[in-house]
Amino acid sequence: MKLKEQHKVPQLEQPIRLQEYGIGIFTTNPTRSGFKKAIKKGLVLVNGKTATTALFINGGELIELLQEESNKKAFDFPLEVIFEDEYLAVIFKPAGVLVSGNSFATIANALEQNLKKSTLKDAVLPRPVHRLDYPTSGLLLIGKTNTATIALTKLFEVKEIEKTYHAITIGNMKSSGEITIPVDDKESQSQFTVLQSIPSEKYTFLNLVELHPKTGRRHQLRKHLHGIGNPILGDKEYYIEALLSYGNGLYLHASKLEFTHPFINQKLIFEKELPKKFKRIFPDLLNQSL
Template identity: 70%
Template sequence: MKLKEQHKVKNSIEPIRLQEYAIGIFSTVPTKSGIKKAIKKGLVFVNGNVATTALVITGNELIELFQNETTDPKKQFIFPLQVVFEDDFMAVIYKPSGIVVSGNSFATINNALEQNLKASTQQDAVIPRAVHRLDYPTSGLLLISKTNATTYHLTKFFEEKKIQKTYHAVTIGKMKNEGGIEMLIDEKESYSAYNVLKSIPSEKYGFLNLVELNPKTGRRHQLRKHLHGIGNPILGDKDYFIEDLISYGNGLYLHATSLEFTHPITTKKMFISSELPKKFKRLFPDVSL
């Protein structure tokens, strides 16, 4: 076997299982499933000893990843991304519509991050990874972690609803000016608040509305399901739609516009926003955020 990569754990951390801690610390095996497979194959060593999936990391360990001589080198997914914010701990990038954030596919945002971001100089640096998701057809701001500590804190922030996300969508049909949508998604409670910024008449759809959305929970497809549930689906949604009112031309009109949170390391108050995509502005040219 040949030494491939190594990682030194900080002097003191909260005890955590190796297969959880090691997510993202090695560029060639960035995922949880990949780390688990490498451990089971005897390719991961901690302080010179073969590691097990039950091993707990407590601080100051040297973690080494080996490879068999026949292992193929990692391929790189070349995909330029717009970096909206970056420091040594985290980043925010602009995710275009039409690409997945993560998964088994080679063409993912996660696989493109390393070439677009600067490597962290922190002791607990990891391969950059998104800490939340946006649907394949959704565009907008995506929060990225570059260290283990940042990943831990941002994940907790999401769980504790300490990160405020704002979306904008174009919806179909007549709507109330503002309101809240509450319903069960996958047998779990969910809630979104909305505010209609402008409505215009439409021969095909009756009305088109530019809507600001603030999800208070984070269920899968929550905003899309909520708006469909009140009879105002998002323009271009091919999963949640009203029969005969599907738009095929310009994709889904759903955009993650802003993120508001406290920086997990510097404690600075962060507010990061992006402009609406051009397809939104073509429908609502006189609306500025």
């Protein structure tokens, strides 16, 4: 195992249990539960010896945190990297790939080979900080250090990351509006604007819609649009009988991310053009930037 971080204990007024003293001394494992887990895995040394949760610290000891060896095989899957620095990255997630989970073929398992390892002392394996559904394409935000992942997660929690989606929906639809249908019994809010509509023999109308989720519930946009009678084209979970399309997957795309970089305090805006399948239905998009 490789050394990740080390800490020299100053003189203490009285002994303290290692698992209590160690909270926050390492940037890559700052929490009580995280540090306790590292001790139990044998990843913490005190004066060169494997520590236990029963050990007391008296002062003057050298505490070392080791890097756990991983036998996890990387998923050989090239990704389009939109942006990358020492703290974070933005990548394009294709439709039909899981972001994370127990499966081998996930975006999370492909990140290490597609991104440069951060040189910062709290560098970790890059990991997604939010979700995109399996059939959804678009921009995905990645944390490359422990502090960056925590900071980006906090930005999502306080709603300081603005996400824009585009979808093609079915049926006659109002030009704009707000949907507040609860999702999983939780308050939920989405705003929509219809950009274009075209007549359809099968669906009456097909609509190109811009969407702004103000909350982040699971399947929120898909449930909200289905809830107002305008499901997303190709949605096999939230659909209207006889109007289910099996052709080209789900027509939902995470097209834009806006937020202030938590470490350099710079406003960042990332956009990803709509997939070709959108442009086949709305050919005018070929000459537009959304």
